[in-house]
Each structure stands twice: as structure tokens, then as C-alpha cells.
Amino acid sequence: MGRKLLIHNDKVPNIHTLDVYREHGGYASVEKALKTMTPDQVTDEVKKSGLRGRGGAGFPTGLKWSFLAKPEGVARYLVCNADESEPGTFKDRYLMEVIPHALIEGMITSSYALGAKTSYIYIRGEYFYVARIVEKAIAEAYAAGWLGKNILGTDFSHDCYVQVGGGAYICGEETALLESLEGKRGNPRIKPPFPAVAGLWGCPTVVNNVETIAAVCPIINMGGEEYAKIGIGKSTGTKLISASGHINKPGVYEIELGLPVEEFIYSEEYCGGIRNGKKMKAVVAGGSSVPILPTELILKTAKGEPRLMSYESLGDGGFQTGTMLGSGGFIVMDEDTSIVKNLFTFTRFYHHESCGQCSPCREGTGWMEKILKKFLNGSAVESDVELLWDIQSKIEGKTICPLGEAAAWPVAAAIRHFKNEFLEVARSKKFVDVSHYNRLNKIVA
């Protein structure tokens, strides 16, 4: 059994209510921080913990906090990125739905560290029902004095609000999120200036993922150094993994970073193996944007070492033979899956979600979708594989925000590791979806 710090109480009845959450130690980090620590001490603990952004980029959270500009007389904001939209990722939804107070507690403790009097939780619009759950929890927190004026009788006052989005993947990019929070189209901003200097309404702002903010609570409770002992190397602490696809037990799992990938996929404690007795073909380990890996490379690195669930081990070998931990959106595909068609669904997604600001992304994602459609309707030729490669290489690194890379990487990786499958479809002049046995079997049975 790995250690759990975030969702260890997820099966406790009524843990979504303030009373039950308090009975299980909730809001201890707010008490500890506000009564016994200075804001800088809170930030120091987060630095010591080695916590890295859980939204996908993995940037050290304490360092991000330390960049926050603090000019006199200018408001500072904490904004929670709950625009979870990376295909394969549903962990933040689970956390907010089941233990909403874990996020609110983290918002208060983090805001204290940053000196933010107001914070916003930006939740993707499709999660409207989740926003209602969080809003109810916020109302409870206000009524009990955890939010509002002079929290716990201290000088610290804080207001926390929810804002729902309108449906746009791009708003998970922090500057697009800020634009959206200002009531505009979600077009990412050119950086610099970074949000830490000029963010929401031009004020210094920190944007953190839901899971990152929730992780601040155990860090303050146990101390940063203790937290850093969990995990492996620079991948400290625990991580929520959203497991989906052809596995026996899809769902959200909290793992200690460093867990072997093989154990995660095949043990009964986690995914429970591949369903219908099939063999595994490939895995997308960290959300749709990260490179897909074939079975041999996801279980072992190119050097033959067991692959671990950590930033470093999943990244071992670079993009030639490795991938990324990303958001922890873990999509498993069985032996019958068409990589070509799966890539088509990804590319259709990125084309749909491109904001349209930068030409390479706006046009490139559309062309990649069109070319992949040729594979599906049997009109592709062999040189289309090269063409796809060429287009993705001309998107990467040439856009304002990382959606360009996110769209290019899956295409590059699918061709890198499964080129023959593309060539076979092109040569045979027809696409047969071999995986088209009744996928609904698992539920009907």
C-alpha cells in the first residue's frame, strides 16, 4: 500500500461536508499557518517539499510562488486552475467532487503565503455540477469563519470565489485562463510579462492546479522536509493518476511517485491489468499531449531499467524513447487498438481546441486532421506519413502557448513508434478498424 495524502479519506461518508472533513483533521494547515507561521515560512516549507506543479508542466511550486511581485498597495491574487481538459485527465474533478474542502483549505493556506486577499477557482464550464459542490463548501467555510474577515482572529482576511468557464481546452493555459477570468476570449498572452508580475487585471498573480493547491495542506501539516522523503529523487510526494482505456479498473488513484509502471498497470490495487484478457499495445502516460509509448518502452526504459511513475523515469530517454508524467492522465490501449485512429481523435481534438491566434497551430492542426482522415477513408498514400511529420515539426516551438507542442508531440510519437502501422494503412488503401469488436462488452457483460 502506497502512502496517500490527498484522497485517503475519499470513502468516508459525507467527507464533502465541513463537519466530517474537520473530524478527519481538516483545516489543520490553516490553523498551523495562520497561528504559528509567517507567510514566508509557509512558502519555505513548500520549497523544501520539492512539490512540482501537478497540472502537467511540473514546475517547482515554491519557486513559482517566490517569483510573485509584491509592490506596495497593489492587490495580489491566487487563481486555481480547475479547467481540467487534457484528454485522459479527470483527477481534479474527483478531488473537488469528493473532498471539496481539501481544495478550499489549500486555497486559504496558499493565499496566506502569497498575501492574496482574494482568490478565484476557475472551473471548466462542463463541470457545472462540480462548481456547485465547491460553492456549497465555500458557503460552509464562510459560515464557520474559515473564509471572510479576520480568519481565526488573526489579521488575515480572505475571500474565495468560483468562476465557471464556457468550454475551451485552451483556458487551461494560465494566461488564457486569466483572459477568460476577465470575461474575454481565451487567447493566451505573450510572456513576459509572466502572471507573477502582471496577471489578473494586470496584478501579480499565481496560477496553480487544483491538486497542487490541495497538496499544500499535507506539506504544511507534516513539514516540507517530511513530504520530500516521500517519492523518489526530485519527484517528491504523491500524485493523482487518472487511469482510463482498456484496463479492468479505470479510476483515480493516488500513488507515491516512484511506483513501477508495471505494478500500476497490472496489480489489483491499481488498474488490475488489461481487460478481456487482451495484451497491452501502448500507453499515453500523462494526458493526450505527451508522447505515446509502445508496451516495451513504457514498462522498461531503453536501458532496460524498470520504468517508474516519476517525472524523471518517464522522461528517461527524452522523446526518442521516453515520455512525460504530465497531468497523470494514463490511457491504456489493448493489442486491437488502431494507433492511427486514436491519433486521429487526438488531432481532431487539438484542431477543435486551437484558439486560432497563431497560424502554425491554427492551420497545422487542421491539416494534420485532414491528412489523418485520409488514412481512415483509405485515400492516404505513403508520403502522407512524411507530410504529417513535416507539419508537426513546423508547429512545435512556433506558437505563443504550448498548445502547439501539445498538438505536435502526439503525432511525432505515433509516427516514431508506429510508423509501419501508418504505412500499412496507406499501402492497403483501406482502413480496417480491427478494434471494432463491441467495445461496450465490458458494461453489457
Add this chain to the structure above:
Amino acid sequence: MGAQVHGTQPYDNSKRAEIKFNDAAMATVQTLISHYPEGKQKSALLPVLHIAQAEFGGWLSPEVMDYVASILKIKPVEVFEVASFYTMYNLKPVGKCVIEVCQTSSCWLCGAEDIIKHIEKRLNIKVGETSKDGMFTLKTAECLGSCGTAPMAQVGASYHENLTYEKVDTLIEKYRSEGRLRSYTDMDYHNTL
């Protein structure tokens, strides 16, 4: 009238005067505006558009967008540019129940295409169309964050997960018999069958 929203539908000036939030909706709008600093009321635009869509028949007509602009004291085009950017706002009339079936990777891996075909057959419409009785509109959606419970469909605020043909049939009958407009702001949320 001064500047008007140029949406995808013709502007009917005579309708504009009839459009007004009821007291409950207006109170919610005012609360939302109070969440932002003085002068930053435009920030409330996205949530206010959700309320407007639910209150005025499930879609945002040019007149409704114009009305929202007047409440938030912004230009109508500022409303239209936002409403046309995000996928959740309907700029054309839709059925009372919009069924949005997720089709991205994990949902596709678990049979979303079969679910879409089944709904098309059941309602006798194609993706993007509305049933003759005006009850259902079928759409596809990109990842709705329900990958572990795939395949899934969203109807208003409700997530319907681990879908089977039988579940879809039950769902359609349920919505048909209730016959009311389903919106994202529905309180009857997370109605997993």
C-alpha cells in the same frame, strides 16, 4: 438602438424589449458581479451567459446577447466575441435536451462511436441535428473529463457515464417524458443513471 450584436441569426428589435431576467436570475447576476472588484464587472460575462442561455430558451439570440451587454455595461460585440469562442454557448436554437457525446480518445477506445450511432438511429437524426419534435439535439463533444467512466454523454448539468445502449434508451425516455429544458445551470445535477 446603438451598436447591435451581429450574430448568426437576424436581429429582431421588437423582441429586445421583452428580454429581461426574472428577479431570481437578476439576483444571481448581481451576486456574480459582486465577486469582482469595482469596474471589473465584465469578468462575470461567462457565468452570466450561462444564466441567460438557461433563462431564454437554451440559446443566445442576438437580442439576448445585447441585453447581457447592457447589464454588464460593455459593448455588444464584447459579448458576441466571447459567446462565439466557447463551445457551451449555442448561437442557434437547439432542442430542449442537448445530448453531447464525448468522442475523444478514452471514450472512443470504449465505444463512443457505437453510442453516437445508436442515438442517431433512436432519434432519427444525425450529429448536429435537432429532432422534429424539438426535444433533442445531438452533438459530439471533445474530452469532458469522464475518461474513467467512458463512454459518456452530458445533458445539461448531468453527466451520464458508463453508457450502454440500454442506458441511453432509458435516458431518452426519461427526458422525453419530462419534456423540460435542460441547461448547464440545472440544480438537478450529476444524475448518473
